[in-house]
Amino acid sequence: MADTVIVVGVRRNREKVPISEIKQMTGRAGRKHDGSASRAVIIVEEADEEDVRLEMSDSESLKIGSVMKDTDVLAFHVLPEICSGQFTEPEHAEEWYSRGFMSFLGGKQNFTKAFERLKELEAIEWDSGYSPTELGRVSSRLYFSPADIKAWKDNFSFMFEMGLENDDVAVAWALGNVPVNRMSGDFGNHWEAVELCRQALPLGIEVTKGCITTITLWRYLIGGPPVGKMRNAALSLRSDASRICSALKDIDSKVMRWGMEDFFEELTWRLKRGIPDNILPLCRLPGITKSRALWLYNGGVRGKYDIPDFLKNISEDEVDEPFLKAMRDIVNGVQ
Numbered sequence: 001m002a003d004t005v006i007v008v009g010v011r012r013n014r015e016k017v018p019i020s021e022i023k024q025m026t027g028r029a030g031r032k033h034d035g036s037a038s039r040a041v042i043i044v045e046e047a048d049e050e051d052v053r054l055e056m057s058d059s060e061s062l063k064i065g066s067v068m069k070d071t072d073v074l075a076f077h078v079l080p081e082i083c084s085g086q087f088t089e090p091e092h093a094e095e096w097y098s099r100g101f102m103s104f105l106g107g108k109q110n111f112t113k114a115f116e117r118l119k120e121l122e123a124i125e126w127d128s129g130y131s132p133t134e135l136g137r138v139s140s141r142l143y144f145s146p147a148d149i150k151a152w153k154d155n156f157s158f159m160f161e162m163g164l165e166n167d168d169v170a171v172a173w174a175l176g177n178v179p180v181n182r183m184s185g186d187f188g189n190h191w192e193a194v195e196l197c198r199q200a201l202p203l204g205i206e207v208t209k210g211c212i213t214t215i216t217l218w219r220y221l222i223g224g225p226p227v228g229k230m231r232n233a234a235l236s237l238r239s240d241a242s243r244i245c246s247a248l249k250d251i252d253s254k255v256m257r258w259g260m261e262d263f264f265e266e267l268t269w270r271l272k273r274g275i276p277d278n279i280l281p282l283c284r285l286p287g288i289t290k291s292r293a294l295w296l297y298n299g300g301v302r303g304k305y306d307i308p309d310f311l312k313n314i315s316e317d318e319v320d321e322p323f324l325k326a327m328r329d330i331v332n333g334v335q
Contacts, residue, residue, distance in 0.1 A: 075146065082118070089130065218237060220234050
């Protein structure tokens, strides 16, 4: 083992690393089998020095607890057991819980309340015992909070009823106005993106407290204004886009019957490529990428029927041959 351990920095992705991790780094790397001491050096920014000194000397930072004390978290962990048929009564969950870490620490849980919460979220139903609903199965299968699954169901139902599926801000709201799968952080010099998003929300749409940041990030992912330092948070949301859209397709086909499978297929594609609604008709054309669509849009093209006249008015050296061929193929399909 090393005689000297050096930890460079106490931040990861601009977020402070828990002090328990710092202690673990220094302890594991510096441990020696002969029982002698090792030296640990932690290099921190001046602004973090005082906090790190206090936390390193505070034994509270090493206390171990359990997140199972939160009712919603407990309900989330109980749901897969209900879906598998292991739990049909709160008593079954209590027996399971008695073997867990929080029970060992003397913690108590109100499983009746957790089951009632799942029923409130339309994840389970009672029929001579609790069983999962289709929403509950979607939540368990795709590992989303049942609170988010219900929120997505309600949000998209409202959006479709309002006829707002072609409004990018409304779509961002439907994705981001949820209680669990949301982000927070500092937009730096790009706070205007939040205000622009808030101002663009259609009449009748209400934002739940704490959700406007996530809504703004979803809007960015479908071609909205830049979000500065929050870009990494947006990309983290994007990594869940396919899974979220899969959940929405299941909600559509198994619960709500919206008939919007194609919409969700296209939404997955748009979120991965950052395609806003203004160039969407062009991006649907064969051979037209996002950058080509933007170039055509800025040249006044709004759809395939504008391309024949546009092609007549440009010189062949303005675009490369593959792009030119793609436009010619579109023209041949129009005529």
